[in-house]
C-alpha cells in the first residue's frame with residue numbers, strides 16, 4: 001500500500017456536506033483532504049442539479065434557528081467567493097387548517113419570532129395578485145427567509161473555497177476502509193485502488209452510501225438506519241404570456257404544501273419558462289443500482305404522483321401552468337431517509353472513539369443547512385467531546401443513540417412528510 005500523506009482532517013464524500021466541511025476545516029488552518037469516489041460534481045448522489053429550497057419554516061422547532069444561522073453562513077461564503085448561489089425569495093407554506101405539521105410550523109414561527117403573515121383563501125389571492133389559490137379550508141404562512149440555492153454551483157463554490165484555504169481534493173477515490181492507527185493514533189483511510197492516507201480525525205459524509213461504509217468499517221457493530229430513496233423532480237411548462245408571473249422578481253415564493261401528499265417547488269429560475277413542482281417521496285433503492293427514471297408510466301406509483309401534481313397545480317396555480325400535458329422534464333435524485341426524518345450527526349465511537357465523525361440521513365431536507373453542518377462537523381472533529389457538549393442543544397436531536405430505545409427515533413406529534421411508494 002502506498003501511503004499518500006498525513007492530514008489533520010480527512011473528509012470522505014464530496015457532496016454538499018463534505019465540501020462544506022472541507023472548506024470549514026481548511027479555513028481554520030487544518031491540513032485537510034477531501035476524497036470522492038466518483039468525479040467531482042457528479043450527478044449520482046444528492047447534491048447535484050439546479051435548485052434546492054431554503055426555508056426556516058419547520059414543524060420541528062430545532063431546525064428553525066439552524067436555518068437562520070445557515071442563511072448567514074451562505075451569505076458569508078458567497079461574499080468570500082464573489083458570486084451568488086442563493087437567490088432569496090419568500091417562502092409559502094400552505095395546507096389544510098387542521099394539518100398537524102402546518103399547525104406546528106406556524107407555532108414555531110411565533111415561538112422563534114420569524115417574520116410571518118397568515119393568509120386565508122381571500123388574502124392569499126390578494127397577496128400573490130391572483131397567482132395562488134387556496135381551498136376554503138386551507139391556510140398559509142408567508143415568511144421572509146426563503147428562496148432557491150443552486151446545488152451544483154454551491155458544491156463547486158465550497159470546493160473552490162476549500163482549495164483556496166489549502167485543502168487537497170481528490171476524486172475517483174473510493175474509500176473502502178478506516179482503521180485506527182494503533183501506533184500513532186488517528187485513522188488510516190484506505191481506497192479501493194490501494195492508497196492509504198493518515199488522518200488525525202476523519203469525517204464521513206458519504207450520503208446514500210454511508211450505511212454501507214460504516215457497517216463495513218465497524219465490522220457490523222454500527223448499522224445506521226438510513227434508507228436510500230430514488231426520487232423524481234418534475235418541471236412543468238408555464239403558459240405563454242405567464243412566464244414572468246412565476247419568477248422571484250415578480251414576487252413568486254418557494255413553496256411547500258402540507259397534506260397528502262407533501263408537494264414542494266421553487267419559482268421559475270433555472271429554466272425560464274418552466275416551474276419545478278414535485279412530490280416529496282420516492283422508492284427504496286440501492287444507490288449503485290438506480291433506475292434513473294420514474295417507474296414506467298401506467299404503474300400505480302407514477303400515475304398517482306403525476307395525478308396528484310396535476311390536480312394540485314390546476315387548483316393552486318389556475319390557468320398559468322400547463323398541467324394537462326404533464327411535466328416536461330423529470331430528473332432523478334437520491335434521498336437518504338432516517339425513520340424520523342431527522343439527521344444523524346455523531347461520533348462513530350467504538351474503537352474510533354471521537355476520531356471519526358459521521359453525518360448522514362439528511363432525509364431530503366439537508367441542503368440548506370450544509371454551511372452550518374460543515375461548521376458543526378469541524379467543531380466536533382477538532383474539539384472532540386468538549387465541543388460536542390457545547391453544541392448539545394443543536395446536535396442532541398441527531399444522535400445515533402436515539403434509535404436504541406425506539407427504532408423510529410425521535411417521537412413527533414405530526415405526520416411523516418416523505419411518502420414511499
Ligand SMILES: Cc1cc2nc3c(=O)[nH]c(=O)nc-3n(C[C@H](O)[C@H](O)[C@H](O)COP(=O)(O)OP(=O)(O)OC[C@H]3O[C@@H](n4cnc5c(N)ncnc54)[C@H](O)[C@@H]3O)c2cc1C
Nearest residue numbers: 013015016017037045046047053175207333362366367368
Ligand atoms: C430531489 C431532491 C430535492 C431536494 N430538495 C431539497 C430542498 O429543497 N432543500 C434542502 O434543504 N434539501 C433538499 N434536498 C436534500 C439535499 O439535497 C441533501 O440532504 C444533501 O444534498 C445531502 O448531501 P450529502 O453531502 O449528505 O450527500 P451526497 O450529495 O450524496 O454526497 C455524498 C458523497 O459521498 C460520496 N461517497 C460515498 N461513498 C464514498 C466512499 N466510500 N468513498 C468516497 N466517496 C464516497 C458520494 O459519491 C457522494 O458524492 C433534496 C434532495 C433531492 C434528491
